[in-house]
Amino acid sequence: MLSSSQAVTGATSTPGISALEDSTASVWYSATVSAMSQTALLSRSDPASPEVDGLGVALGSVDTPIGTLQLAATSQGLVRIGFGYMETREDMMAELADLPCSMGQGDPDWLVEPITQVREYFDGSRRWFEVALDWRLSHGFYRQVQDALMTVEYGTTVSYGELAHMAGSPGAARAVGTAMSTNPIPLIVPCHRVVRSDGSVGEYGGRPEVKTWLIDHERAHRD
The missing domain is CATH 1.10.10.10 (Winged helix-like DNA-binding domain superfamily/Winged helix DNA-binding domain)
Structure with missing residues (x-):
């Protein structure tokens, strides 16, 4: 059994955000997700509905003692976290394509607070999360x-x-x-x-x- 001070074998030993030099470098946009979702969006009876209009998905990553985590957020909140050892960015994008995303790009600001709080969790200073969640992948x-x-x-x-x-x-x-x-x-x-x-x-x-x-x-x- 690993102690809390030990990193899982093969994982990054020091938590940190990958390439967080600036907001455009740290967050990559899921243009492919938006493109794949265009057909679903156009098939809706009211594609201009405020529920979906202008909605995109922003994705980023954070390195932790248990490996890299992939995070995805919409304007409604954090929608997905994936473990790097289990799935690739492409896997996550394919799953997110089922969301009614528009052709717009996600806002990198949607990921700032979730990434910050994940870092705080792993350094032991955060015991609960206070971020908005988008539950549309759970039913x-x-x-x-x-x-x-x-x-x-x-x-x-x-x-x-x-x-x-x-x-x-x-x-x-x-x-x-x-x-x-x-x-x-x-x-x-x-x-x-x-x-x-x-x-x-x-x-x-x-x-x-x-x-x-x-x-x-x-x-x-x-x-």
Whole structure:
């Protein structure tokens, strides 16, 4: 088991933002996402609706002790966090293409506060996040479970069965596990705080050592 002071094998040892020399260098725009979404946008009955008009997606990355995180934000808030060891930028862009994005580019300012707070989390000075979230990649039961997950406090854990009960679906532990694996905003929606009933951490995108690191990190900075 890794202690909170150890970096996961193969991860960056010092957290920091990749290429954050200026706002244009640190945030790259998903023009491809916007282009792929044009057909979906034009097929809407009211393409000029304020819900979608002028909406773009901004993406960026931040280096952490558990590796590079990819972040995506819209005008509504942070919509996606991806682990670099699990998915590429292209993977994330393909998923985000399902959002009703316009041809406009995302604003880099949408990522400034999320990136800042992620850095603070990893240096141990932040115990909860205060950023707007765009939940459009989460639906139905999965969203219900992820909402319940947001009440699990920093430095603590619950079992899959306990979270199922918290979400109003006792006995749905397996479905809760699926909801965790499809969580679009890990870390901020803290699926790493959900463990097996025997106390073992379980899977975490094929990297249980990452989950262990996050749990230990929070316990070390809880007080």
